[in-house]
Amino acid sequence: MPVVRGADKKQRRAAVVLRILSRHATNTLSQGHIVNHSTRSLRWLTPTIRRERNEWEAFCARINDGKLLENSATSLRALKDQFRELEQQNRELKIPELHQELKQLQARVNVILQRCRLYLDTTAVRSLAETQLPHLERILDFVQTEQVYLRRQLLLSQTTVHYLKQLLTAAEDIWTQSYCNPNYLLNLIRKIKHDDAHLNDPGDLLFLSLRDMEAVAQNQISHPDLGIYLRGLEVARCSYYVSRQIPEWRESCDLLMMAGMLHDLGWLMLNPKLANKADGKDAQRNDERGEHPILGAALLGGLRGFPGDSYLTEVVAQHHERLDGTGYPRRLHTYHLGEHSRRMGVICRYLELKNDRRELTADGIRTCDGEELAFGAALQLYRETLQGEWDPTVADQLFRALDANLPEELRESDRHNDPFSLKRFQNYRPDEAHAEMTPPHFSLERESRSNRSVTDRQTEK
Structure with missing residues (x-):
């Protein structure tokens, strides 16, 4: 038998590994799944870069596999023309500095x-x-x-x-x-x-970053409460989008759109000195007693003259x-909540999770990309629904409206115990079991001990 040198063995092993990786990546991409369940992201929020990474892995695995293309090949010419067009469009696309996520x-x-x-x-x-x-064709399609x-x-x-100008x-x-008069x-x-x-795409009406959108609006409208x-x-537009997909909502x-546009006006009635707190670099409103829903309802009591105004x-x-x-604020249970309130609660909670990066990332313990926030918010809402916090029918209708495959993706991610988000919204839902305990009325320190009995001390008084 011929003697195989160590270098030849390494080359053969590397070739076998590359074939396995290439076959695995091709099968995965043909099935339309993402390999890592903990990094699932919906395509409609932003085109996922993770599939592009899988394509690059399969592309690199085929470097020395197959016949090389000539520069005069028709398919290669078409791909080069597409690349030049995309590169020109990317140079012409001017994004303002306020859009940091974009x-x-x-x-x-x-x-x-640059890789292409x-x-x-x-x-x-x-x-x-x-x-x-x-693989290169699919990468350019992603771009x-x-x-x-x-x-x-x-x-x-x-x-x-x-x-915003008309709403103000x-x-x-x-x-x-x-x-x-509600005509306006x-x-x-x-x-x-x-x-x-x-x-037909929720990514066209949901903000990628609420903070960036507020900065852009502040640059054109001077108002302290644009957020x-x-x-x-966003709640109103999301309600209309779901109503288009789900006949029961129409x-x-x-x-829902009227309530969505005005549901947080109660924040404006809180005392600014009590409603603002410093949180890092930002000043966030704080409603520890949960008063803003009641205040907003009282403020809108005179708005009448449209279907469902009661x-x-x-x-x-x-x-x-x-x-x-x-x-909050009244801690109502199942039979006290109407159908409209359940729908509004689910939409508000989903967008609240999507726009609050701190809750989904556990205050910076876990980092995530912007396109993961929409899926992470849906996954957190799905888990809260399983715990009985939200109406499962309404939550499923929202998920199906956002993406037909979203309910199945959420079930699979939850089954794999995706550790994306497990933190609870403790600021608004205080848990008495985790509240700070009051200090005892006595002390066991040596300095506070006394040889005299309690009766003797009371006698001296």
Whole structure:
């Protein structure tokens, strides 16, 4: 038998490992699944970069596999033309500095294009094999989808500023009049319905970063409480999107949109000195007693004249209540919560989780990418629903409206014990068992001990 040298053995082993990795990556991508359950992310929020990484692994595994393509090949020419077009579009896409999350996504696109430049540029220094071409095509498709998402987010910021101006004008009537005509708000609802009727992707109407959106709006509108109105607009648009997908929601669409736009106005009635607290670099409102739902309901008592107006104050007052009685402010249980309140509570909770990075990351213990927040919020809401906190029918309707495959993805991730988010919202749901214990009325320190009895000390008094 011929003697096999150590170097040849290593090369053969490396070739076998590359074939196995390539076969595994191809099978995984053909099935449409992501390998690591702890890093699942929905494609509709931002085109997942993780699939692009899997494509690069399969691409690199086929470096020396197959026949090399000539520069005159038709398929290679078409791929180079697509690459030049994407690179030109990426240079022309100007994202303002206030959109920090979008700037990060664009930087990731630049990294992918830099890798592709080695193979597809006019001065390419590396050659391509025939088996590598399909992987590179899918990578460029990911880049194109990412650029489309970036442009749609920029368009979303422009329309949001326009909606904010009209919502602020309508809110002035609510503050100054005991009876408020809802026509101005109904016109805004009709405008949102008209603008969002063609949107079939939740990523076109959900903010990638509420903080960035607030910074952009503050640059054009001078108002100290834009964050409250921004949350209201996102809840209203999400309610309309779900109503388009779920027939059971359509009858109460206007009510949910009206309640969504105004559900957090109670924050404005809190004492600013008591409602603001320093939290790192940001000043966050604090409602330890859970008063803002009741205050908001009282403020909207005079808003009448639209379908479902008799339920408006009830929905606003109960948008933080939970079926197990752990919500606030009144800790209502199952049979006390109406159908509209359950729907509003689920939507508000989902967007609250999506926009609050601290809760999903356990105050920085775990880091995550921006596109993971939407899936992490859905997973946390799914787990809370299993514990009896939310209506399972309403939660399932929300998940199916966002993505048809989302319920199955959530069940599979929960079955694999995905450790994405297990932290509870303790600021709003205090647990008496974990409250700080009061100090005892006596001390065991040596200095405080006395040889005299309690009766002797009382006699001296």
